[in-house]
Amino acid sequence: MSAPPSQSLGEVPVCVAIDRSGSTYGQVLQVEIGAVQSICSLMSPRNESPVRVLPWCDQVLDPISLPKQATALQHLTSSGGTDPSVLYSSAACLEALSASGLWFLLTDGEIEDGLVENFALKTAQHGLHGLACIVIVFGSTMRGPPAACNISVGIATYAVSPDCLFLFHDVSTGRLSILQAKGCFKELLPRYEQTYKQPDLSKYTKWADLPLISYQSLSQVKVPPPRKVAVDELALQDNLVIRMQDIYSGNVDPDYVYDLMRNEDNMKSMLLAEATKGASKDLAEWLQSQKQPLPAFTSERPDINEQAQHTVMKLLEAMRNGASDEKIQTLQSALRVAHAANWQQFQKVFQTHVQERNRLSSRNTAFGRVNRQSITWDDNLKKNRGRHRRSSYLCEDAWARDESDEDSDYDEFTTPTRGEKLDLLFLPGFERCHNVPGSEFVGPCMLCRKESPLAILLKSPPHVSTPNFPRRNSHTALLFPLAMSRFAETDIMSFFICCDSCALYLVRNCVSPLSDTVTGALALVSLEKNKTTWLETLDSTFNGRFNMSDLPTLFLAVLDKKILENKFRSAIDEHKSLYHRALQWAKGELSGIAEVSDTLSPSLRPGHRGGNRQKYPERTLSLSTVISNRALFDPAEATNADISMLRYAIDGFPVLIRLLEDQGVSQQELQKHTFQRLVFYLTEVHLPTLKKKSPEGKQSNLPEMLHRLASKSATTEPQLLSRNVATNASVEDIFSCDLLDAAALESFRTLDQFGNVERQTGPAIAVYLHALSAYGKDFSTPKDFFNAMKVSPWLKKAIHMPFGISEGLAADLALQIPDRPLES
Numbered sequence: 095m096s097a098p099p100s101q102s103l104g105e106v107p108v109c110v111a112i113d114r115s116g117s118t119y120g121q122v123l124q125v126e127i128g129a130v131q132s133i134c135s136l137m138s139p140r141n142e143s144p145v146r147v148l149p150w151c152d153q154v155l156d157p158i159s160l161p162k163q164a165t166a167l168q169h170l171t172s173s174g175g176t177d178p179s180v181l182y183s184s185a186a187c188l189e190a191l192s193a194s195g196l197w198f199l200l201t202d203g204e205i206e207d208g209l210v211e212n213f214a215l216k217t218a219q220h221g222l223h224g225l226a227c228i229v230i231v232f233g234s235t236m237r238g239p240p241a242a243c244n245i246s247v248g249i250a251t252y253a254v255s256p257d258c259l260f261l262f263h264d265v266s267t268g269r270l271s272i273l274q275a276k277g278c279f280k281e282l283l284p285r286y287e288q289t290y291k292q293p294d295l296s297k298y299t300k301w302a303d304l305p306l307i308s309y310q311s312l313s314q315v316k317v318p319p320p321r322k323v324a325v326d327e328l329a330l331q332d333n334l335v336i337r338m339q340d341i342y343s344g345n346v347d348p349d350y351v352y353d354l355m356r357n358e359d360n361m362k363s364m365l366l367a368e369a370t371k372g373a374s375k376d377l378a379e380w381l382q383s384q385k386q387p388l389p390a391f392t393s394e395r396p397d398i399n400e401q402a403q404h405t406v407m408k409l410l411e412a413m414r415n416g417a418s419d420e421k422i423q424t425l426q427s428a429l430r431v432a433h434a435a436n437w438q439q440f441q442k443v444f445q446t447h448v449q450e451r452n453r454l455s456s457r458n459t460a461f462g463r464v465n466r467q468s469i470t471w472d473d474n475l476k477k478n479r480g481r482h483r484r485s486s487y488l489c490e491d492a493w494a495r496d497e498s499d500e501d502s503d504y505d506e507f508t509t510p511t512r513g514e515k516l517d518l519l520f521l522p523g524f525e526r527c528h529n530v531p532g533s534e535f536v537g538p539c540m541l542c543r544k545e546s547p548l549a550i551l552l553k554s555p556p557h558v559s560t561p562n563f564p565r566r567n568s569h570t571a572l573l574f575p576l577a578m579s580r581f582a583e584t585d586i587m588s589f590f591i592c593c594d595s596c597a598l599y600l601v602r603n604c605v606s607p608l609s610d611t612v613t614g615a616l617a618l619v620s621l622e623k624n625k626t627t628w629l630e631t632l633d634s635t636f637n638g639r640f641n642m643s644d645l646p647t648l649f650l651a652v653l654d655k656k657i658l659e660n661k662f663r664s665a666i667d668e669h670k671s672l673y674h675r676a677l678q679w680a681k682g683e684l685s686g687i688a689e690v691s692d693t694l695s696p697s698l699r700p701g702h703r704g705g706n707r708q709k710y711p712e713r714t715l716s717l718s719t720v721i722s723n724r725a726l727f728d729p730a731e732a733t734n735a736d737i738s739m740l741r742y743a744i745d746g747f748p749v750l751i752r753l754l755e756d757q758g759v760s761q762q763e764l765q766k767h768t769f770q771r772l773v774f775y776l777t778e779v780h781l782p783t784l785k786k787k788s789p790e791g792k793q794s795n796l797p798e799m800l801h802r803l804a805s806k807s808a809t810t811e812p813q814l815l816s817r818n819v820a821t822n823a824s825v826e827d828i829f830s831c832d833l834l835d836a837a838a839l840e841s842f843r844t845l846d847q848f849g850n851v852e853r854q855t856g857p858a859i860a861v862y863l864h865a866l867s868a869y870g871k872d873f874s875t876p877k878d879f880f881n882a883m884k885v886s887p888w889l890k891k892a893i894h895m896p897f898g899i900s901e902g903l904a905a906d907l908a909l910q911i912p913d914r915p916l917e918s
Contacts, residue, residue, distance in 0.1 A: 100278065100316035104138035106195030108145050111181055112170070113201035115151040119172040122232050125265045126200050127167060129230060132309035133198060134160050146190040154180045157190050176205050179213045182220055196226045196317050199251055203231040203244040214253065223254035224321030226278065228312070230261045235301045235602055236394045236522070239634075240273065240293075252276075257318060261307075266403055267603060271304040278315055282307055298567065298637050300613045302554065302604035388454055391447050393522035395598060396439040402432040406599040409541065413607045429542040433595040437520060444518065521549055521594035523627040524617035535618035535679040537672050539593035541600075541607070546593035548676055549617045551600060552635045553610035558582035567638040573697045575644045576746030579651040586635050587656045588612065589663065591676055618676060621646075621683040646688035647717060653677045653684070654749045658844055678756070685718040685753060692720060694738040694750075721753055728763075729770050730884055730894050737877060739767065740774040744837075747771050748844045762897075765847040769855050769896045770880075772825075772842065773862045776833045777876040784871050796867050799823075799831040803860065819908045821901040822856040823863055850897075857904035858896035864908045865889055869916045886916050 110130050114123060134145050144159040147167060151174035158166045178199070181187050191197055205213075217223050229252055231245055243262055245252075252258045257277030263270050272293060275283050283290040284305050293304050397403055409425040517525045526547065527533040534547045560581050564570035578584055588610045592600065597615035606612050614631050621628055632645045640648060657677050660670055692713045693699050721727055721739075729737045739750055751764055780796055803820030828834045842848045865883060873879040884893040889907060892899055899907075 100318045101195065102138065103196065103312050103315045103317050104136045105141050106317050107141075107143035107193055108133065108137070109148060109157075109190050109194040109197040110145060111148040111150055111178070111197065111199050113151070113176065113178075114149050114170050114172050115174055115176040115202070116172055117176065117202050118232070121265055122202050123170065123172050125232055125263065125268075127170065129200060129232075129263060129309065130160070130167060133312075136309065136313045143193075146194070148181055148184075148187050148190060150178060150181055151175060152177045152180060154184045154187055156184075157186050176201070177209050177213075178205070179209065179216045182216045188220060191222055191225070192220075194225070195320060196228070199227060199229045201229075201231060202233060213251075217251065217254060221322070225255065226257035226317050226320070227251050227255045228259045228261065228279070230263055231273075232263045232265055234266060234394055235262075235264045235269070236266075236598070238393055239297065240271070240299050240301060240304060241295050241297050243273070245273070256321065262304075264301075266397065266400055269301075270307055270309065271301065272307060273304070278318055281315060282311060296567070298634050300604075300634065301602075302611050302613050388451055389447065391444070391518075395520055395522065396436050396443060398432070398435050398439060402429060402436055402595070403599060403603075405429045405432055406541070406596065407603065410605060410607055426541070426543050429596070430544050433520070433542065433544065433593075436595070440520065519547065519594045519617050519619065521598050521615060521617050523631075524594065524619055524624050527620045527623055530620065533620040533623075535676050537591075537676065539596055540590055540669060540672070541592045541596040544593050544595070546595070547617060547619055548591050548672075549594045549597040549615045550676070550680065551588040551590050551592070551597060551606055551610065551612050552586050552614040552616065552631070553588045553606075553612055555585045556582045564639040569638055569641050571641040572644045572648065573695050574743035574746050575640075575647040576651045576749045577743035578648050578745075579655040579749075580745050583639070584636070584648065584652055586613075587652060589656075589660065589665070589673060591673060616680075618680060621680075621687050625687055643689060646684045647690060650681055650684040650688055650717070650753075651746065651749050653681050654752055657681075681753075681756065685756075686716055688717040689714045690717050690720055693736050694720060694742055698736060698738045698741050700736070717753070718757070721750065722757060729767065729774075729880070732885055735877075735881055737774075737880060740771050740880065741877060744771075744775060744841050748841055751845055751847065761847065765850050766894075766896060768842070768845055768847045769851050769858065770893065772834075772851060773859060773893075774876060774880050775838060776828060776859075776863070777866060777870070777879055779833050780866055781870055781873065781876055781879065795831050796833065796863060799827065799833075800860075800863060800867060803827060819905055820860045820864070821904040821908070823860040824856045825852045825859075828859065828863075855896045855899070857901045858892045858899040861889065861892040861899060861904050861907050864911050865892075865916065868911050872916075882916055888914065889916065 110133055112126050112130060114126075118126065130145075130147060137145060144162060147158040147160060149155040149158065149170055151172075153174060160167065178201070181191070229245075231243060233243065237243070240262070245260070252260050252274065255277075257279060259275045259279035259282065260273040261270055262273055272282060273295065274292060275290075280290045280292075282305075283292060285291065293299070405425060405428050409422065409429060412422050412425055517528065519526060536545060537548050538545055539548065560583060563581060563583055564572075572578065588606055588608060590600075590606045590608050590610070594615070594617050597617070600606050600612050601615050604612050614635050616628055616631055617624070629642055629645055632649055633640075633642060636645070636648075657674060660673050660677070663670070665673075691699065692715050724731075727739060728734060729740045739747070742750060751768060754767070755764055797818075800820045800823075801818050803823055804818050806820070806822075825834065825839070829836075829839060842851075862883070866879070869882075870879060873882065880893075884890050888910065891903075892907070
């Protein structure tokens with residue numbers, strides 16, 4: 095006999111269990127009631143069954159039938175604890191659930207682990223674990239990323255129901271995000287290459303990454319009839335039903351079990367179902383059970399009457415629609431007022447936190463002093479004490495992830511509290527240094543116009559996939575991080591900057607006045623004090639692609655590229671100037687904390703032969719310290735045999751020049767270094783062609799080019815042609831003979847100093863190329879040739895004084911090359 099057909103969601107009997115516990119007081123309960131009304135609007139006129147609403151906390155009220163008892167719904171109040179298993183203590187509620195074809199569980203998510211286990215067991219005992227369910231957690235995205243979302247109430251239901259949808263409703267913005275979906279609800283997920291894409295709830299997931307739906311979207315779902323499942327059975331996808339005890343006892347074919355595990359939804363169901371049953375625990379000592387972890391300060395920020403949220407969205411709409419200056423200024427003024435009121439409230443919240451932390455610290459210290467020696471830890475207790483289940487339980491890697499950063503040991507209980515001075519910014523995770531001059535960048539916010547510490551906005555990069563680029567979560571170590579900004583995957587900066595208060599709302603709503611999808615923000619305050627937050631934010635934005643130690647150097651290159659782009663973008667001068675100064679400040683801060691090898695890159699150290707860079711011990715210094723050591727960093731210095739600046743990857747070289755410019759190095763010196771990098775690049779291209787087995791059989795055409803250029807010189811100096819002497823080699827000349835490719839030329843032309851190199855160093859380039867053609871075969875590496883050239887008594891002038899080489903001097907030097915050794 096075939097299975098009964100599925101029905102549209104609006105045609106099945108529906109129950110809605112609404113959490114009215116004390117933690118829902120105020121806005122959360124009102125938003126829940128609004129959600130119930132949205133659910134009711136989905137019902138088909140043909141559906142004669144009323145929507146049965148089951149109000150619960152640690153007690154259950156009589157069911158409310160809608161629409162007949164709509165007034166009773168509006169009169170619901172918040173009180174009591176949170177225990178969803180009370181739904182099963184009422185015969186009327188059990189009858190309503192058993193008669194339904196779908197039920198909704200609405201909750202703010204917070205429940206103790208023991209109650210999760212009880213709820214899971216009773217759901218099975220009453221045969222409701224085959225019923226389709228939609229779990230909606232109501233909360234705030236300001237509490238943290240999706241992986242930190244508290245889902246402890248709904249996890250038991252999602253674990254055992256074969257058809258379940260897990261949603262998060264942000265109470266401030268109304269955004270309805272899909273956390274996970276299985277069974278019939280997978281239809282709501284986005285599709286990629288004919289398969290449904292389940293949200294990835296890793297620690298790098300941002301709210302902007304999750305698919306959004308509306309309540310109206312639920313009407314398209316076809317709901318299957320409830321499955322009849324025994325107490326000890328688990329319903330899986332494709333109408334499979336298993337008993338976990340059969341698997342444990344070995345009564346199931348191993349190949350069959352393997353096939354079950356290969357299905358991601360089945361695997362998660364089995365893992366979560368076992369987790370929600372709970373494990374046997376040793377009782378903790380009474381004194382230990384009395385101790386409480388010191389609370390971390392909340393990442394939530396107050397928004398009185400949601401005034402700032404609403405005003406930000408209105409202001410963005412006005413700016414996009416080209417509203418009048420008067421209207422925009424009125425909204426900006428209102429936003430500044432809302433920010434000020436929220437800041438006052440925030441200070442009160444912080445003081446309350448300090449008082450509570452001090453109280454708990456004193457209490458825990460008293461217990462600990464007596465019992466310190468008697469405390470022992472059980473591994474399971476250490477992992478589960480005081481912890482709610484998070485949405486990351488829904489991830490494949492949740493069962494293997496390292497949670498040591500969340501676990502607290504005994505010493506945490508006695509940690510001294512922080513001072514009561516409020517150095518925190520409104521943007522969570524950042525602190526100011528009020529008494530340190532220059533420790534923050536202050537300017538007018540581009541959104542509200544408030545004079546305040548500003549924040550850089552980070553955005554999603556373009557949807558481009560570069561071949562062989564570091565993968566997500568690979569934390570790849572980079573040899574040349576300053577050369578990485580040319581890739582699309584590192585294009586993560588918005589051109590919009592704002593105060594930290596505005597940044598919070600733009601990040602939360604994933605928007606800016608530009609067309610960016612905003613994913614994060616970096617407050618421009620002391621990087622020395624906020625280094626961890628900066629690194630974690632960048633690591634999240636880059637999706638864990640790069641080694642954490644490389645992030646400051648890499649992001650410095652991203653800032654440098656954005657400063658260049660800012661010069662040529664279409665924007666008002668005030669914004670361009672503010673953006674330039676803000677990024678220059680950030681570059682200075684980053685150069686002080688970015689740790690690099692004393693040779694700029696591990697691959698440039700003597701004796702390096704490739705391979706994993708971490709096999710080679712290296713001395714690291716701040717980037718600013720390395721490049722400020724002129725004796726070691728100037729390529730022309732005789733003692734600088736490593737010539738690291740010239741050997742650094744060509745795409746990173748312009749960043750180094752601009753860093754030197756920021757340090758006050760003269761234009762004359764910078765132009766000389768630019769010339770030296772140009773001729774060194776020519777050496778890197780030419781020397782490999784002299785080897786017997788050059789790549790792809792490529793042969794040098796340098797002599798041919800010099801002969802051609804010599805014919806030009808012969809118009810005034812006939813003897814030069816017979817000696818094959820060129821006295822001027824322009825950038826166009828070397829480009830035309832494939833010694834300089836287009837990508838390298840583009841990198842050089844990002845430098846202001848390259849213009850003079852192009853116009854004035856043709857004779858010096860000609861001398862260098864004559865020497866390279868004559869002596870290059872005697873050297874195995876470009877470094878060896880350049881070092882010999884720069885100390886040659888008669889040719890070093892071309893390296894040290896390239897702008898002082900005239901065509902006449904170039905002719906004199908070139909004519910001597912066939913008859914003199916390089917060292918003479």
